[in-house]
Amino acid sequence: MESKQFDVVIVGGGIIGSxxxxxxxxxxxxxxxxxxxxxxxxxxxxxxxxxxAHSEYKEFKHLYPFARSSQLLYKQLYEEIRELTAIDxxxxxxxxxxxxxxxxxxxxxESILSLSSVEWLDNKEARKRVPQLSKEVMGAAYLQEDVHxxxxxxxxxxxxxxxxxxxxxxxxxxxxxVSKTGMEYSIxxxxxxxxxxxxxxxxxxxxxxxxxxxxLSHEIIPVKGECVAAINEGAPLRYAxxxxxxxxxxxxxxxxxxxxxKKWNDWSENPxxxxxEEVIQKAKKMIxxxxxxKWTRAWAGLRxxxxxxxxxxxxxxxxxxxxxxxxxQRNGILLAPATGKMIRDLIIGTPxxxxxxxxxxVERNIFAYGGGK
Ligand SMILES: Cc1cc2nc3c(=O)[nH]c(=O)nc-3n(C[C@H](O)[C@H](O)[C@H](O)COP(=O)(O)OP(=O)(O)OC[C@H]3O[C@@H](n4cnc5c(N)ncnc54)[C@H](O)[C@@H]3O)c2cc1C
Numbered sequence: 001m002e003s004k005q006f007d008v009v010i011v012g013g014g015i016i017g018s019x020x021x022x023x024x025x026x027x028x029x030x031x032x033x034x035x036x037x038x039x040x041x042x043x044x045x046x047x048x049x050x051x052x053a054h055s056e057y058k059e060f061k062h063l064y065p066f067a068r069s070s071q072l073l074y075k076q077l078y079e080e081i082r083e084l085t086a087i088d089x090x091x092x093x094x095x096x097x098x099x100x101x102x103x104x105x106x107x108x109x110e111s112i113l114s115l116s117s118v119e120w121l122d123n124k125e126a127r128k129r130v131p132q133l134s135k136e137v138m139g140a141a142y143l144q145e146d147v148h149x150x151x152x153x154x155x156x157x158x159x160x161x162x163x164x165x166x167x168x169x170x171x172x173x174x175x176x177x178v179s180k181t182g183m184e185y186s187i188x189x190x191x192x193x194x195x196x197x198x199x200x201x202x203x204x205x206x207x208x209x210x211x212x213x214x215x216l217s218h219e220i221i222p223v224k225g226e227c228v229a230a231i232n233e234g235a236p237l238r239y240a241x242x243x244x245x246x247x248x249x250x251x252x253x254x255x256x257x258x259x260x261x262k263k264w265n266d267w268s269e270n271p272x273x274x275x276x277e278e279v280i281q282k283a284k285k286m287i288x289x290x291x292x293x294k295w296t297r298a299w300a301g302l303r304x305x306x307x308x309x310x311x312x313x314x315x316x317x318x319x320x321x322x323x324x325x326x327x328x329q330r331n332g333i334l335l336a337p338a339t340g341k342m343i344r345d346l347i348i349g350t351p352x353x354x355x356x357x358x359x360x361x362v363e364r365n366i367f368a369y370g371g372g373k
Contacts (some may be wrong), residue, residue, distance in 0.1 A: 017202035019340030025165035040155035046301020070338035226275035227259035
């Protein structure tokens with residue numbers, strides 16, 4: 001096969017790679033996604049889809065403004081993508097109740113509760129909004145901006161949108177090696193070699209393979225999350241509910257997504273019975289009647305975790321034109337639009353917020369390439 005030539009080749013077609021492809025293709029860049037499996041088939045399809053800019057962050061420095069900007073981009077993308085692709089990625093506007101069971105827990109929410117978009121609900125008000133809530137719930141922070149979407153549909157609609165702007169999508173095309181020859185990158189797959197001026201590694205937990213191959217000692221750690229889904233045949237749940245990083249998220253078809261465990265450095269993609277038991281127990285503490293619902297499916301996914309909690313979004317310290325966009329941990333769905341936009345700006349040369357450049361740059365790791373290891 002003759003090598004195909006692109007402005008940008010993206011390695012990995014999860015929500016991060018698909019978002020990058022969308023933003024670049026929209027700017028008329030000739031883009032390809034090379035995906036080892038199916039588009040969105042890995043961590044992305046395991047996600048609950050909460051856009052939790054307020055529920056997820058305690059620090060309001062780099063990550064919160066980045067996450068909030070991404071949350072706002074979704075509002076725009078939702079309409080734009082629906083018009084372009086006729087795909088509705090099921091944005092549900094109810095928002096999220098972050099539950100509190102004690103005064104101490106309420107105290108921990110002080111900084112969130114100080115935000116103007118966040119409302120405190122006492123026990124009575126919380127139960128008025130969600131009558132199914134356990135009587136033990138003392139109250140809740142109502143995060144109305146933390147809406148949720150269906151991640152796999154969002155990912156597919158972004159890659160479809162990219163395709164409509166001219167991007168090429170290659171599924172079941174595993175990248176084996178990336179190397180530089182002259183001014184160009186050569187991307188070797190079992191299906192042939194692709195050539196590109198720029199390469200973006202967006203391979204989730206599997207980005208480790210490329211860090212090593214490209215001379216960096218960075219590591220992404222898998223944090224396995226297990227989930228179960230059940231059909232709610234009772235009154236619909238209008239909001240997602242959340243406590244201690246466990247949650248129940250309602251889908252449009254009355255399915256409830258119940259998750260998720262956090263198993264550090266576990267590479268298995270099958271859910272365990274212990275894991276499922278844990279999420280069901282946590283869910284019953286929030287909504288007791290969950291225990292009586294009929295389960296529909298169970299699954300697990302691997303969150304790409306970095307040591308300092310920030311994703312890597314930036315250029316390789318030595319190889320110009322080679323970028324990483326990985327390590328988005330438990331918030332990759334939320335952070336996908338801002339990441340896509342940031343990589344687009346880096347490649348086309350539009351200014352990016354300095355704070356974000358510094359916070360997410362690849363070489364911030366002192367053990368990175370060279371003598372540190
Ligand atoms: C249980 C669970 C619940 C979650 N809930 C939420 C949530 O509510 N909100 C939120 O914001 N985030 C959530 N997340 C996190 C979110 O799913 C991830 O951060 C996000 O999906 C990461 O996207 P990604 O594109 O980097 O990775 P992935 O979706 O894993 O995509 C990487 C892709 O790269 C491909 N790939 C790997 N190696 C190669 C290769 N050599 N060649 C070609 N392709 C390759 C893989 O096949 C894969 O498709 C959750 C995660 C889990 C596990």
